[in-house]
Amino acid sequence: MSILGVMLEKKLELELTESTGGEVSFIDNFSDIFDEIKRNKYNAVILDGDELKYEKLIEVIERILNVYKKMIVIVIGERAGLNVIAGSVKAGAYDYLMKPVDGERIKKIIEKALKDQKLKAEKVGTKITAGEEKIIGSTPAMVDVYKMVGKVASSNVSVLITGEKGTGKQLVAKAIHKFSERQEMPFMTINCSAMQDIILERKIFGYEQGAFKGAVISQVGELEKANGGTLFLGNIEDLSLDSQVKILSVLQEGEFFRIGGTTTIKVDLRLVASTSQNLEELIVEGKFSEELYHRLKVLDIEMPALRERKDDIPFLIDHYIQTFNDEFQKSVKGVSKPAINKIMKYDWPGNVRELQNAIKSAMALCRGSSLLIEDLPANVIGAKISKRHGDIQDWVLADWIEGEISILKSNNQKNYYGNIISRVERELIRQVLEITNGKKVETAEILGITRNTLRTKMNNYGLE
Secondary structure, X not given: OOEEEEOOOHHHHHHHHHHHOOOEEEEOOHHHHHHHHHHOXXXXXXXXXXXXOHXXXXXXXXXXXXXXXXXXXXXXXXXXXXXXXXXXXXXXXXXXXXXXXXXXXHHHHHXXXXXXXXXXXXXXXXXXXXXXXXXXXXXXXXXXXHHHHHHHHOOOOOEEEEOOOOOOHHHHHHHHHHOOOOOOOOEEEEEOOOOOHHHHHHHHHOEOOOOOOOOOOOEOOHHHHOOOOEEEEEOHHHOXXXXXXXXXXXXXXXXXXXXXXXXXXXXXXXXEEEEOOOHHHHHHOOOOOHHHHHHHOOEEEEOOOHHHOHHHHHHHHHHHHHHHHHHHOOOOOEEOHHHHHHHHHOOOOOHHHHHHHHHHHHHHHOOOOEEOHHHOOHHHHOOOHHHOOXXXXXXXXXXXXXXXXXXXXXXXXXXXXXXXXXXXXXXXXXXXXXXXXXXXXXXXXXXXXXXXHHHHHHHHOOOO
């Protein structure tokens, strides 16, 4: 086993020399890598990724593996973002190790790589830049997620993303698409729990004119729109058994029929699905297709709960403060120490989504440059525990209403009912319009109101 270390710290160089029995060489310049590899037969190259900009690091990895396809490339670094980790793995690196890392661990990883010979050797690229990251976190659990994104991105195999509600499964689906060879093609997303079965089926498969009452024109479904790209089915456990069978057929045959249609429609797409349920239990209960489950679970990414990666919370808060400063036109700088202590002690059953809602609520109430303990939702600070009943969505709603009432009071406004209900109704209509891509007939049907009522409300709320 012969190893080349590039721009490594002296302490790590000594550890590697000791653990490998001297079968290691070191250089202090990235420009010398290719001459050094050409002169000597190395099994592995270890790169300190902190010494290069992201784009240059990816370029170096790709150049090494283009020429030496069986080379084991290991990157070490302190940067723990999605782009640098998933990008390095996708470019062909066998692993990305977070500092500090010791020589013995690196040696064992290289030995494993030599043994299993499961190295990526293809030339792959990405146009993702550092500023586009949406997933935040640098804890070991999130680093593992980033690695999995890099590993699965180049494949066309279906992916199942599991995890509790609110953990960010859709963001991971988008990341897989962005790092894939399909990145320039459509990314279509459907929340299977957001609409009734019959409407959901129409949304996925599309329909022909006259297929049912009200089908005055033919409609393209999301499967066709996603052709060449990626289709994300969120909460796939809510898909009817009949639709599950049809989705399985699409994955197996690469073709389907629109509802009421007789013409075969061929599609080439990648399916990414997510669930917060135990699909194996649903299979036993006869509520989920075992065949579809095994087809989806070929590649599985599990999202960690926020309580399992609490060290990421301060970084998430910073991100949300910046976001909501723009939305609320405020200049909040951070969180007071008592408030952050409460935040860190709370278990966040609603995960990242609950944290985001809590910070948004606190930002709305905040009157200074720091979020104070009294700005936080009651369930986070442990006050008014009697409020905490039902689902986490009920808690968040209760806290939001409490915050809105406080704002109305401070502005000496009355008509609480009209002010709050109108905000809820506007947002509900806006989100359903987004789900239906602005289709008023479908939106009215989902909302359970007439088209005329929908038009009136859209006009009143400025949603036209």
